[in-house]
Amino acid sequence: MEDSTSPKQEKENQEKLGEARRSWEGKTAASPQYSEPESSEPLEAKQGPETGRQSGSSRPWSPQSRARTPLGGPAGPETSSPAPLSRREPSSTPSPPAPARQDLAAPPQSHRTTSVIPEAGTPYPDPLEQSSDKRESVPLHTSQSERNTFQQSQQPKPHLCGPRDVSYNNAKQKELRFDVFQEADSNSDCDLQLPAPGGSEGAPSMLETAIQNAKAYLLKTSSKSGFNLYDHLSNMLTKILNERPENAVDIFENISQDVKMAHFSKKFDALHNENEMLPTYEIAEKQKALFLQGHLEGVDQELEDEIAENALPNVMESAFYFEQAGVGLGTDETYRIFLALKQLTDTHPIQRCRFWGKILGLEMNYIVAEVEFREGEDEEEVEEEDVAEERDNGESEADEDEEDELPKSFYKAPQAIPKEESRTGANKYVYFVCNEPGRPWVKLPPVIPAQIVIARKIKKFFTGRLDAPVISYPPFPGNESNYLRAQIARISAGTHVSPLGFYQFGEEEGEEEEEVEGGQNSFEENPDFEGIQVTDLVESLSNWVHHVQHILSQGRCNWFNSIQKNEEEEEEGEEEDEEKEEPDYIEQEVGPPLLTPISEDLEIQNIPPWTTRLSSNLIPQYAIAVLQSNLWPGAYAFSNGKKFENFYIGWGHKYSPDNYTPPVPPPVYQEYPSGPEITEMDDPSVEEEQAFRAAQEAVLLAAENEESEEDEDEEDDYD
């Protein structure tokens, strides 16, 4: 079996091209019959180097050829079969000589491998050579060294050149034929074509036919997708062997799907537009700008230095404390907000700035900054109020001009309560919002009492767009920016607290105590504040005070008496008549004065309005006191004795134990005085009309008769 005469090689090369393939396939296919685990090893090894060495080979048929190895039929009763058989045994037990031999045979595969030259290939019998031609080297790279040693041990090298060349040529011929063969095979719906030389060997066995039929079936292309099962299975096995997932059998179907999908995705890649402007990229661009703020054109270097200390709050420090309490945004986001605030303070003339909090919305969130402008620098919008007043005057004049044909409605719209001046009451601070750090800051308009009053009655989620309309009942006068501002005002008034003594009242006294606009509304920091023990802060709520004015139910902080103005108007416009049902006296609304301790806050259904905690029970000496509001879930305040800060993060709604129900519309208003002009009556029916007419005629007749009688009387008198 180890004959290596060249003529025999040639003859056998020609003859056994197809057969050798079969025989080789048979060999390898039968190897599983021998011992499965061992055969799997050579298979794996085959396919391992297979994938790595596909440099020279084209794709379509290499998997086929490779995959063909397990499916080749066993060698029939051929003369070469004992040789393969005997060789098979050593191959299944990976003993060094056999693999080495196979490796030596592998070199002749010049058409597969790039560099191997069959040096010692000739000593081997043709079948081996041929078979090794087709096979893509069993444990080739694993036993490269063996091959090398073996090659070295080969003595008859020089004289092998001749036969080697011949065999090389033969190999090439085989290669050509094999290519043709395989390409023919790669077409669909063809049985395995047994080449003529192969057919001359003898009738193929039943088993072999069956195997070939099975293989033909597997090679059948699906009419839907153009794949065939053979390719698919080989791709899948390749993938599994490459990736080696655990419990591959459990996820087998998924791998199958992935392989199928991979086919498609390749085709689409060519058409797919790679340059997607994902929204994430845009946001990243904007945020990058934040980080590049280093170069400031020197507007007023001195001023900036002056203000730089006051204006920008130390957001990171507050964030650290809040994190102890378990509240806050992540560190990255906080830092970006910090930079955004810095940008804000640089572009606007701001005296003081504070990170108020974050309000969550459906589509986007709001980051809110509380800002106090420098003296005289804020831009006021006084136009709105004037316009409203003019409109009222215009309407009253129009009423007077009309004659009294139409019934006059005595409905008077309640006078709009004017908003508070800036820097006082609810408009003490100006608020800026942005959706993401990096986006431009937008200033929120000042809040009007009517907005606060209605905001108390509705509950809407924020969408994240400032110009979104707020559709509700009672109708909200404004869009989302107004609603946002109103909620911010309510939250600030309800939850901004500070430790007792941190703020004290200003030195001015006595002026405003008589007037209706009561209460002190100015305070300043107490320079002598010494701090309160953290434990005290936690135990008792009276150590905390509100430092924002309470908003009355009117919607303002300072009471506005609408009657006074009405009296003035009455004097001016005396044509307006009676029947005004206004009360002569409206009770002044009083709220708790500034700097009231929060222990005075009202409870909701037996729930205390505030919850106090220590930030950590494990290390009490460095813990901080944390206040959570139960009235406005999401409002937090912390203090470590000396420092304090307020923060809000949430949806912007007040807590209510029941679900929200919109208020019922009021009953229909009696607008017009009821009189005959507008009282509804039924139209007279036909009989009534006739009766009426008859009565009228009767009266007329009677009148005429009387006249005629009188005339007759008078005439008689004359006679």
Add this chain to the structure above:
Amino acid sequence: MDADSLLLSLELASGSGQGLSPDRRASLLTSLMLVKRDYRYDRVLFWGRILGLVADYYIAQGLSEDQLAQRKTLYSLNCTEWSLLPPATEEMVAQSSVVKGRFMGDPSYEYEHTELQKVNEGDKVFEEEIVVQIKEETRLVSVIDQIDKAVAIIPRGALFKTPFGPTHVNRTFEGLSLSEAKKLSSYFHFREPVELKNKTLLEKADLDPSLDFMDSLEHDIPKDEETGAQRVKPKDTVSVKVLELHSSGMNWIVK
């Protein structure tokens, strides 16, 4: 959140403002590991935190091999010692649905609820006021159960079902692309399906029985454009947050 990837998940969830203080985080990591070992769970998830007036409850859930099976719920007040909660029954849920208001924070606290019950005594039927005591623990169990049923979601493809029944984590799941992640249809309710049988045959034909065996989020009511029951919101990074508005506090992060 898986106990293994707790820190990362917390960082991602921080956008809504709720986080954990460092000592809680540290104690969570260690104690969850111990819970996993002691109870022999396959995976331990940190479910979240329920705020109470006096104290907060920290809730964790343990899963066995089958992902859809009933989960064991544990609670702790200090993130170090965990106690097992009984599984929720319908009776519990019905009973605690009458309790409103905040949680107290004390598991042995009892809510009192007066009910009018008709009592038959002989021929007379009159109503008596009966005060029913409901333990906070019961309420806790039922609330967690309700939130899970309503809101627990999972992206499509993360679990798959084998013919033998148990559901497994799909290890070939690589995540959703950004466009897929924005659609509500790529998420399912993480519970036994309720509506699946009501689908028409045409719809069912499109489904893949190994992946689509739970209710999709698409058909949740209200379907109103403005106030969707579930909202998908892309965050500034690659992640996507799904907010459930009804309970206003449940966030799911998909990265």
